[in-house]
Amino acid sequence: MIQDNNVDFVHNGDKQFLHHLSIDCVIFGYHERQLKVLLLKWKHSDKWSLPGGFIKLNETLDEAAARILSERTGLAELFLQQFHTFGEPARSVRSAADVKHLETILEAPMAKDHWLLKRTVSIGYYSVTEYSQVNPQPDLLSDECSWHDINAIPKLVFDHNLIVTEALKALRMQIYIQPIGYNLLPQKFTLPEIHDLYETILNKELDRRNFPKKLLSLGIIKKLDEQKSIGAHRSPFLYKFDKRKYDKALKEGMVLAF
């Protein structure tokens, strides 16, 4: 049987949350040329979904996104960015089988006008993290919380596959106008390492010469008087982000063309 606080959520959530609205989080994970997405597997089911939830009556959207992500996966302090709101009228319709499944778990029938069965518009947020450095945990509604390669995403519930696609589009656009990498690379990194990061996210080859030249000319990264030893005759120079310029570009935008 489902835990009491979940029963309470389904039965009494209508007084605690805004109706018709939810938030879904697309958490991208990067590590050594791999890009993944964090997914939850619904309890007692083979259905996969994004970590999502509802907005409390008195919290901001950003607060709600951070709370929902933390409650559902254990991940905290990510830089979550709102990117698009999804509102197809039929996007959140639950099948008869889904409703039956919920009723079985709840050991009670759901009324036709139950708040969880209403049309729901969902506000999408995304973030990128270094997946080898975090340890996501499934919540009480889920059997599993795990990373899935961006090229091998299972069929997700509702319109969640579309939400992932749109988040990836937003991320790819975003890295042309805002810097990325501060929480994804070691504090000191080589040019091939940052080059790999951008190529992996964009899924395309970037010029080995122009790409770092552009980052350097924008002042986002700077060369250190220090080399990394990675083999007998290989000792590439190390670089680091200029945090002040990085934050400024994050706030004001920049244009990266390479």
Next chain:
Amino acid sequence: MIQDNNVDFVHNGDKQFLHHLSIDCVIFGYHERQLKVLLLKWKHSDKWSLPGGFIKLNETLDEAAARILSERTGLAELFLQQFHTFGEPARSVRSAADVKHLETILEAPMAKDHWLLKRTVSIGYYSVTEYSQVNPQPDLLSDECSWHDINAIPKLVFDHNLIVTEALKALRMQIYIQPIGYNLLPQKFTLPEIHDLYETILNKELDRRNFPKKLLSLGIIKKLDEQKSIGAHRSPFLYKFDKRKYDKALKEGMVLAF
């Protein structure tokens, strides 16, 4: 007294519209180095607002945005882009005076839990049009519907000033990654004309040589074998958009750096 259909909207809208959600449209108007925003003046009041409204139970967000803009201003067939959703808990709180004003118009008291007094999250859309070519009209809820210079926007209701600021930011970011101008310039235009458009939107000077070079290299515009006669010794070449490449860039994105 307010017209019957408005009374009906206030009294019975709770059955026709999604609660807790609205749409606000920021319509930018461009003409000869001027950038303006379309605003409505509330009926019997000195309050200004963006054209906004509510989402019907069975329409998509994009459909709702187009319908709302058309109903409130008469403008149709604009390319409306969703850019951000605004959800501060206190953003839509109506003052006691506002409620009294509504009650006077309605000739009836409003219950504390009236659907129009609930917390409302608003989905922002924006568009850019050539303001000398359209003729906006106020709706039954408004006394006036008019263009205001981007640098002289009055104090607006709720968080509408913030919504305009964020829409302008989104537009400025957008023109680096999507083309603009097809519905804003004559079919055949000179380089100074398109240069003026970009400078006005970005509110900064752009290099006279690099700017058109970039647009030409992306294939968005092409030079015609035709000159415009604008004076004794002045006959600049005319250009036009390559509609196929323009639409492709609109769909897939591009990167414009100058």
